[in-house]
Amino acid sequence: MSCSSNSPNSGGCGGGGCGSGSGGHEHGMDRRSFLRTSSVAVAGVAALAASLAPLRDLTDVGTAEQFFQKHYKKLTPEDMEKVLARITREVEKQYEVRPHVRDYKAMDGVEFVYALNLTRCIGCRKCVHACVAENNQSRNPEIQYIRVLKMPHGSMDPEKGDHNYTSELVPEKGSFYMPVQCQQCVNPPCVKVCPVKATWQESDGITVIDYDWCIGCRYCEAACPYFARRFNFTKPSIPKDQINPNMSYLGNRPRPQGVVEKCHFCIQRTRAGKYPACMEVCPTGARKFGNILDPDSEVSHILKTKRVFIQLKEEVGTSPRFFYYFDV
Amino acid sequence: MKAERKTPLVLSILTISFLILAATFLTDIWGKSAQLPEIPPVDPSFTKTATARVSAEELYRTKGDTSMLECYGCHEQGKELTLKFDEDHNVILPDEHDDIIMAHGTHNRNNNCFNCHDEHNLEVLQTRDGRTVKIQDGHDLCGSCHGPTYRDWLAGIHGRTSGFWNVSMGEKHRETCTACHDPHQPKFLPRKPAPGPNPLRPVEVKHSEGKAH
Amino acid sequence: MIKAAKNYLTFLARCGRIAFVGDWRYYAWMGALTLVCLVGLNAYAKQLVHGLITTGMTDQVSWGVYIANFTFMVGVAAAAAMLVIPVYIYDNEELHDLVIFGELLAVAAIIMCLLFVTVDLGRPDRFWHMIPGVGEFNFPGSMLSWDVVVLNGYLLLNVHICGYLLYCRYQNRTPSKWFYIPFVFIAIGWAISIHTVTAFLYVGLGGRHFWNSAIVGPRFIASAFTAGPALIILALQVIRKVTEYRITDKALLTLRSIVQVSMIINVFLLANEVFKEFYSKTAHVASAEYLYFGLHGFSGLVGWIWTAVAFNLIAMVILILPVSRSLKWLDVACVLAIVGIWIEKGMGLVIPGFIPTPLGEIVEYTPSWNETLVCLGIWAFGLLCYTIFLRMAIPILQGKLSKSSETQSVPDTTPAPITSQV
Known part of the structure; x- marks a missing residue:
């Protein structure tokens, strides 16, 4: 009941502002409401960007190579060589130790x-x-x-x-x-x-x-x-x-x-x-x-x-x- | 018309709220994630693989100090030793041997030095059936009484084994009896355990974990 | 062909635009939800950086409120079937137009489910490992991969049914039965399957005696068919209040009888479970004992579960009594049922399954603030989605947003049907 408003007007302003931004009639009220809606939009986007601020602390974002690395069983020996080299690099960088990284395979006749x-x-x-x-x-x-x-x-x-x-x-x-x-x-x-x-x-x-x-x-x-x-x-x-x-x-x-x-x-x-x-x-x-x-x-x-x-x-x-x- | 004025009001409030929220996010007012509680480093002795004691075999193998095993540095060769016993039939050890605790077997049944040592040659051992055994081959002597355990030891399922399970790739090393057991007091001695697990979230600080300020 | 695509794009664009139009209450509501979403997003960003250490979970209790909420929302999604079955199997006319609202709720609920699972992942960046064909999908071995299949399938089914029906209404043509009736029937079976598979997620674990019980599946279905329609009852009343969309009391009372029967079955199954645990008192009673009475001085869930039990029982009594034919009492019963079942799923099922651990250790679980904020954010996002869906659907159903109104209205003078109460 209480929500009754002269909808064609109010709706029109809001819709124009948000929808396309093209609703700028040469009308004082329209311009004001356009400003208002766009300020909400700008503040909203600012808040959205700010909400992601903790991502600043994201130290090691993986490389594309890492992201697209295949499942262990689908790695070819050459792939594995590259992967092991990458792990070696990473360990060296992080721990200042040169590791000996291998991909040990299961032996036959062993359980x-x-x-x-x-x-x-x-x-x-x-x-x-x-x-x-x-x-x-x-x-x-x-x-x-x-x-x-x-x-x-x-x-x-x-x-x-x-x-x-x-x-x-x-x-x-x-x-x-x-x-x-x-x-x-x-x-x-x-x-x-x-x-x-x-x-x-x-x-x-x-x-x-x-x-x-x-x-x-x-x-x-x-x-x-x-x-x-x-x-x-x-x-x-x-x-x-x-x-x-x-x-x-x-x-x-x-x-x-x-x-x-x-x-x-x-x-x-x-x-x-x-x-x-x-x-x-x-x-x-x-x-x-x-x-x-x-x-x-x-x-x-x-x-x-x-x-x-x-x-x-x-x-x-x-x-x-x-x-x-x-x-x- | 009243409702008409409310839309701008709501929009303004929203703009302000968004900006306040953005400021809150940027200043990180909710605080960083809680610091992990300190965990003291573990005493390196707990990761050492050394045996509980050093056996005679090990001493000879590594050419360590075997002077302890050279009896005739003090004892006189050829001189017969007599053992003294107290009224409870416990052997009385001389001061030179006061590091020895006689506690092999229950009910005091095994408190005669010459049950194991050869009274004619102190530097070797003797079995009950009269064989003499070199001190670094002590397991033969132990095995002459502890049959089932000896069998297990021979199969590698009693006592410590180290090195390679796959002997084609490296050497397997089996520790002898006295690497763990003191022959005079063979029961494995109690020791201090390494520290237990530290919980990810200690119960005491659980409430401050919820890091709302 | 190109024209059809263009028509469809216009339809989508108009739907999209209308989501930004409303009266002050609509803006306030959407704005408030957006604020909560952002708080949740911020909390999730923190979790992404620092890891799940920001939650209250441990190796001992390795799933928490994320998975509890996920389980609950699967139930809500499944409950859409409870609107569809009366309409398409029993030809209940009263509910006919309301089916769309139920299915839109299902869509929103599934979106929430997928979000709850995503935030629970330690490596969300590797989600693609789960895509069949691209990654390594452990199907049919893992119940979780089944769940991925049924949830996404259910999402597609409902998006198709809702989208098709609404588009037809928009174009003012009668929907072709072949284009949606088969899907409706598939969706009914599918609805049961999503919650059964979610139950099997737990039931299939032989090492967790608390979950490894055949009754968990039926209990899930019963509780879902209680909480879901209860939520729809409340949603419909809100729709009725803020729009001029007509929803009869009779429709609400039809839903009441569904909630009524489901609640009785739900409580009955709960009683079965409780009897089995406590009468036989095997070594496996530990989790149930921890839940209901506390174990070795730990009693973190006792208050929760008795609240849930009390809510469920009171709701059941109200629903059985004729008094719940008045909407006021029905609403009370619905709220109690929803809260009761929500607790029962989370604090009553997911968490005690981990306590004590298989090695007998007792580590209690309390969700952290950050974790709670992420949950609130997802709930707000779900409500936001549902509101937007309704904002689009209602004018279409009312005939106010249709192809015929396309030509006469320039975009920026689109009327806002929600607010137009002349």
Whole structure:
């Protein structure tokens, strides 16, 4: 009711001003209202431009080369060479270290399996930090691939675990310790849910991520039953003197902001025949790693001779390549 | 006609609002994003791969200081040693050996030095079935009692292994028993754990996170 | 051919122009929405620079209000079908012309959905990786890629139906049935699918017991068919008030009966879920326990969910009682239902699914200011879109904006039908 106005007039002015700007009749009121509408328009555009002011702080806008980079599996060897050269340049510029970046491929006849002896793990968390150092994880905000749970005797239910124990000395009586990291599932739910195939399982069983392809939707984080995936909520920060220069494309090269990462069994080490960093640092030898297709490997022995070994959350059907076992 | 005058008024208010908003954006009055809380750097010792202790084997291999293992620097060769025990049948160690804590096995069953050391040649070890074993081959001695563990160790599934899982690409190194266990006190000693995870958003500062001023 | 294209462009240009014309209330409303949009855009610019650290999300709670709002808006979009079904399947004449309003709401809602997903991405610059053929589209493996397909498909369907019907009305010719009736029926099935697929996004995750329940899909549909028509009831009343477009009370009451039945089913399904969780009390009850009663001293969502439950129950009671035949009470019930279901989708479904984590850690989630501003911006943008759509559609439906008025009016003297109450 109250909105009644002499519409042909008022509408006409407004429409002319905004629509085409050509409605300048030689009429005092029209000119005034034209000024008014255009001042709104100008102020609006100014506010629009100003609202984007934070983009001033956008430091590294990617190059066209980076933007149009193809999916890992579609890169030709020559493409990959260029990509590795670009990564080398970027690392050198940012961290003042000349890295050795390679694209390690899976070996034939190799399927990696991890086994962790819960009788021996003392919960010292050395694996957590060796992993951080080896894999160039962000120190702040902190990204860690391994979580060590302090568990009460008698339960394998991770929900009973303590993530933040600050004991003076470990191990403590009445507890055992269960480190959890990417379980490199045979049926990885994270791979299934990724909308852009930025994460996949390689022939040696390692589920990898193309950090240059991930769109950062974090659906994989929701899908993972092991809390194994980490997201770069902001630009990762790593002290220059702590960069590990031995890098791989699908592994420990520095990650950009806004993508997901996770344990990749130290691809830059294990595909070069070495043991992963978490195993090298374990003071008790609780961690075992190797090729399950080799009947003489340590992990083959464990799965053959140990009576009880556990795949965490067996009921979710992921079939991990990470086994927990006990002595005796 | 009243409504007619309202349109210009609204437009003017909008112009002013847009300009104020633009100024607010430019001065960034809502503040920068909250600073991340400090995370102290982790003690580098936690990333060191050194074994818990240095075994005799390692000392000989790396040509380290083995003087500790040269018994006849102090002991007299050929002279028979007699052990003294207290009323609880604990062996009484001389002051020179007060760094040793005798805690191998439960119920005090293993507190006789010559269960492992050869009383005729202190620089070697002896098994229960009478074989002598060089000190740097201690795992043979350990294995003579700890059968299942020895078997696991031989298969590489007990104790530390490092280097290359793929022996065609490099050397695999297996640590011996005494690289982790003190033979006199073999239980793996408790140690200080590395710091736990730092949350992305500490609960205490959660409320100041919402950075509206 | 060229003439047809020219005609169509003229139509678009006139529609575009009319969006800038209105009375003072229209300017105030659009101006206010634009202001909020800009605040949201500014907040998003900050997020773009600093990353999702500007939100309240963590690795533990990796989805927050963005995805919660997305889920809710998918429901609103799907609810357009609740206007279409009575008209095209049961030949309800009362709602016939209102279908357009529902479908325009669906279009606005889908635009909001797409925005909510985009702001949730860590790398929006890589959106093209999702374009089939150009990027690497994980179809049919990923439920998210299904969602991309069904949402964009639904958007196209509704844009086509609305656009075609309005253009025909503009040209004052009878729409050819072959050109839209098949699409209407596809859109009905499609509407169900968009919300089912969105539910499957959650249901498909075996590691999240709170979501891994077959009832989530039906619950989504029931709640969508409650909140959506409730929103349309409110929207129609606003349209009736500010324009002279005639909408009968009977039409609103037809929608009431839809909301009524859906709400009863919604509450019934909720009760089923609650029974299953708390009677069996398996190890998987942790999330539900956290949601309803708090867990290990953490109880961030308890207040929210009981508010939602109370709102839903009160709305249901009002809707069942004859009192809701009066529009005043119906409006109260609608508002309660919308707020209740909005909470239920976000605080009641998305967030507790992450708490505790699969490893039993409890990290609570509160949206940050920046995140909230981005959400408000998207809501404002959605309303802005819907208002513009209505601003264009209503004069066309009234016959005030038509091809016949093209010749006689110079652009700058286009009448403003919305305000013309003679």
